[in-house]
Each structure stands twice: as C-alpha cells, then as structure tokens.
Amino acid sequence: MMKDPESYDFAVCKNCGSPTASPRYRLRDGLVWVCRGCGLHYIDYLDPVVQWDGEVDREELTPRRRAYLKSRYQNNPKRFHRHLDFVRRFRTLRDLRVLDVGSGGGFFLSAVNREGGDGMGAELWDPAVSFARETFGLTVHKYPVEHPFWRNNYSGAFDVVTLWDVIEHVNFPLETLRAVRVLLGNGGLVFVATPCRDGFFHRFGTVTYRITAGRFPTTLNMLYSKDPFGHKQIISTAEMGEMFHRSGFNMIGADKMCELSAPCGDYIFKYFSSRTLARLLGPPAEAFVGVTHVRNKMVVVGLKK
Numbered sequence: 481m482m483k484d485p486e487s488y489d490f491a492v493c494k495n496c497g498s499p500t501a502s503p504r505y506r507l508r509d510g511l512v513w514v515c516r517g518c519g520l521h522y523i524d525y526l527d528p529v530v531q532w533d534g535e536v537d538r539e540e541l542t543p544r545r546r547a548y549l550k551s552r553y554q555n556n557p558k559r560f561h562r563h564l565d566f567v568r569r570f571r572t573l574r575d576l577r578v579l580d581v582g583s584g585g586g587f588f589l590s591a592v593n594r595e596g597g598d599g600m601g602a603e604l605w606d607p608a609v610s611f612a613r614e615t616f617g618l619t620v621h622k623y624p625v626e627h628p629f630w631r632n633n634y635s636g637a638f639d640v641v642t643l644w645d646v647i648e649h650v651n652f653p654l655e656t657l658r659a660v661r662v663l664l665g666n667g668g669l670v671f672v673a674t675p676c677r678d679g680f681f682h683r684f685g686t687v688t689y690r691i692t693a694g695r696f697p698t699t700l701n702m703l704y705s706k707d708p709f710g711h712k713q714i715i716s717t718a719e720m721g722e723m724f725h726r727s728g729f730n731m732i733g734a735d736k737m738c739e740l741s742a743p744c745g746d747y748i749f750k751y752f753s754s755r756t757l758a759r760l761l762g763p764p765a766e767a768f769v770g771v772t773h774v775r776n777k778m779v780v781v782g783l784k785k
C-alpha cells in the first residue's frame with residue numbers, strides 16, 4: 481500500500497522504516513531529516529498525490545518547449561553514451577526490452593532502439609511525452625512506475641529498467657524500486673543514476689553548514705528541494721545497496737563519476753540569483769570540476785533476486 485504524503489511522519493525513515501530520524505540541516509527549502517538506523521537523508525517535503533489517467537495534452541508541446549527539449553532538456557549526448565556504455569557492460573542491447581523511467585525527450589531510448597533494443601518510456605511531463613513520440617516514434621506512457629497501470633500490463637515484461645536521475649525525485653524510493661522489480665523478468669536488471677551523498681558536493685555543503693553554524697548551507701541548498709518533482713533524498717552508495725536489498729535486488733555494479741546536468745553557471749545563478757556572479761564564477765567553477773574530477777554521482781546496477 482502506498483504511504484500517504486499528506487500525513488507522512490518524517491521521523492519514520494523512508495528507507496528502513498526506523499522511527500528514529502531527526503532533523504539535522506535547516507535549509508532554504510525545509511528541514512533535512514537523517515535516519516539513525518540506515519543514515520538516509522531526506523527533506524520534509526513530498527509531492528501531493530495525483531490521479532493519473534494517462535492522458536497527454538499535445539498542445540503543451542509549444543514551439544518554445546520543443547526547442548528547449550531539443551537543445552537543453554536532458555539532451556546531453558555524453559551523458560547518454562555513458563549510460564549506454566554502462567548498460568552494455570552487463571547486457572547486449574540487441575532485442576533488449578528496456579523501460580526507461582523518466583524518459584524525458586526520449587534521447588536515451590532512441591539510442592537504445594538504434595542499437596536494436598526494444599525501448600519503452602514512462603514520463604509524466606506532457607511536452608516530453610509528445611516530443612518523444614513525435615520525434616522518435618517511441619511508446620511512452622504517462623504513468624508513474626508505481627501506478628497499477630504498469631504492473632497490470634507489463635508485469636515481468638522487461639529485461640532492464642533504467643532510472644537516470646529519478647530516484648532522488650520520488651516520494652518513496654523503496655516503493656519505486658519494488659514497483660520496478662515487478663516489471664522485470666528473471667535475471668532482470670535495474671540501473672540507477674543519482675547524486676551520491678558520499679560525493680564532493682554534499683560533503684562541501686555539510687562542512688560550510690557546520691563551520692558557519694547553519695548560516696551557509698551552500699551546495700546543500702542546491703541538493704535538496706521542495707519544488708514539485710525536486711530532489712527529496714540524497715543517498716549514499718552503501719544506502720543504495722541496502723535499498724536494493726530491501727526491494728529484492730543484489731547490487732552487482734557501482735561506479736562513481738562526475739556529471740553535472742547543467743553548466744556550473746546555471747547553478748550559481750540559481751543560488752545567488754545574479755547573472756554577473758554566474759558569468760564571473762561559472763568558468764572557474766567549470767575548470768575546477770574539470771581538473772579535480774569531483775565525483776558527484778553514482779550509477780548502480782541491481783540484479784533481481
């Protein structure tokens with residue numbers, strides 16, 4: 481049974497269920513709770529329940545949004561190739577039945593299909609659904625993976641389910657992984673990419689938070705969000721393994737890497753609301769990330785037990 485976001489008690493860990501979580505960081509967007517049992521960090525915000533009906537409004541795909549989808553939104557070829565390479569390490573793409581959860585504009589899936597795979601998408605943003613259907617002829621359903629639509633129609637139907645930058649956004653990551661497991665056949669694999677808490681940006685934020693007695697959370701304010709579909713939890717590699725175990729997977733691969741979804745300047749602008757600062761600090765920040773190869777993300781793979 482799905483938990484109710486309206487009345488959720490944040491003292492109860494969203495991963496291990498231990499009732500020992502307590503608030504540790506007071507951020508711009510809310511309180512970050514930390515579980516004493518497993519260590520999971522999550523903000524005290526959950527997306528409201530939506531009654532999904534699968535309908536997509538094609539009018540939402542305006543010329544401006546089409547241009548945005550084409551040029552920026554998740555359209556980072558380097559990123560797709562990295563994801564493809566990671567899947568290839570474990571499975572050949574030919575005839576591989578892949579469900580991409582949060583398939584966005586369909587760039588990853590279209591690459592899968594180009595290599596002979598059989599890709600399908602789950603995506604909730606109308607313009608992205610329409611874009612992926614029209615541009616790449618993909619099958620995309622507008623239902624979250626936890627919705628009964630998926631288990632009623634696609635139980636055991638996939639060899640691979642991918643969640644690229646999705647698990648940090650969902651209300652209840654453990655429930656999401658359990659829903660994914662139902663859709664996988666025997667020997668099925670789940671691939672998860674997500675910011676890792678045991679990475680540079682989270683550590684940097686906790687240090688500035690501590691030495692300024694909470695006045696400067698810096699990167700922590702960028703890592704957690706109360707925006708709808710924003711980042712709700714930042715998971716460590718060990719916790720990810722634990723979460724796999726609880727949802728019926730064995731972790732068979734893990735990799736840390738440096739990957740930013742947008743140029744550094746965009747983050748600086750978001751944080752300081754200053755274009756001047758973004759212009760000034762963007763290039764040196766970019767250079768720093770390039771030189772140091774700070775690793776902020778993990779890709780992990782779980783084998784269905």
Ligand SMILES: [Zn+2]
Pocket residue numbers: 493494495496497498515516517518519520
């Ligand atoms: Zn816990």
